[in-house]
């Protein structure tokens with residue numbers, strides 16, 4: 001007898017429902033692309049369909065995510081020229097030589113030929129840890145940056161820093177009693193990943209009054225509270241420069257943190273993706289944890305450190321290429337073998353992303369044909385980011401009931417907002433956190449999409465939001481004006 005499909009359809013119950021999927025996935029929150037970002041996409045749709053109409057603006061400005069090229073930042077010419085030739089090697093055939101020479105500088109052609117000689121084809125799987133030739137370039141970059149040896153076999157190329165962070169956390173989280181120390185406010189990749197792997201976040205609070213500084217006493221009290229609860233705290237996460245807070249650690253503070261981890265037997269995860277987004281290079285230069293660690297002498301030779309970097313940030317902003325790496329320092333060889341085994345399950349990181357990592361760590365040098373343009377493009381982007389960070393910081397601090405620490409690094413400002421009682425009551429009535437309510441009102445009034453501080457977690461009773469300073473400089477004054485006018489109107493509406 002044939003199945004009566006109607007019968008099957010009426011009685012068929014879904015295997016996968018919200019109730020039956022992995023509960024850890026349901027616990028995951030990632031505010032950078034949460035409710036505000038979703039609402040911003042809806043508004044974009046409505047604007048595309050029916051024009052400004054009911055909105056007082058004609059464009060949505062995505063300041064919720066550090067995605068420079070979404071905000072029209074131009075890619076670095078040299079990087080794209082090399083990438084272009086590696087994607088279509090026929091351009092390098094003798095019959096095309098003259099035409100290609102007319103379009104591409106000789107050092108671009110040479111670099112593309114070198115890359116293709118090493119990798120074969122961008123369409124081929126590579127070594128699961130990443131192409132050795134590129135890992136050697138990463139190791140050389142680290143040695144030249146820090147002045148200490150780096151071993152390519154201790155380097156993993158990854159799909160952006162995100163997947164590196166997740167691989168390392170997955171390795172450390174042996175069971176649900178494992179605690180991982182994370183900064184508050186923090187970039188929600190960490191809290192989200194701990195939820196996913198069913199680990200326990202052990203929050204340590206950054207000190208906003210002291211420019212988001214990291215007090216060792218805060219680490220100590222947070223750790224002892226967690227251990228008193230019976231948690232097996234195994235690692236400490238540091239984001240330097242900070243996201244969302246933008247602070248850069250002093251070398252002295254970094255030595256104290258390493259000593260703290262050494263004494264308390266913690267693995268250190270150093271997220272350094274913003275290491276070139278440094279806007280006060282004299283007062284607050286970037287130091288890598290690898291360099292500071294190696295400068296502290298043989299007592300720390302066995303210290304365990306993972307350092308993460310990415311092509312998504314800096315002046316490069318090639319977020320969509322998903323390129324990054326992490327370096328394992330002091331990590332047991334057998335543990336590295338396990339990391340390799342898991343990396344091999346995913347076969348390999350994407351090869352265009354690996355090429356971008358190589359271009360980042362081995363960029364045009366003085367004397368190369370492409371160097372003048374490369375240097376000009378990089379410094380123009382850097383100076384513009386610095387100017388925009390200062391301008392937006394000044395704007396926030398000019399607003400009534402707003403205070404904002406300056407951006408020593410990264411791509412964000414994280415102003416604190418003091419909201420009128422009526423606004424807090426209105427938020428409660430709407431079932432929203434006060435800063436979430438403020439951000440939604442901002443989006444609906446101006447089209448500017450930022451992320452509420454609650455999405456990064458924050459000290460109880462304080463409210464913040466995070467904005468990038470990425471809108472194009474030629475539109476920046478208009479962008480700032482939108483925010484200023486909104487804030488004034490918001491206060492009138494809820495101060496009465």
Ligand SMILES: Cc1ncc(COP(=O)(O)O)c(CN[C@@H]2CONC2=O)c1O
Nearest residue numbers: 065066160161162187243273310312324
């Ligand atoms: C501190 C930090 N670490 C890692 C990442 C992951 O980067 P990739 O996976 O792209 O290498 C980000 C991305 N920053 C997110 C994305 O944009 N805005 C943010 O806060 C980040 O801010």
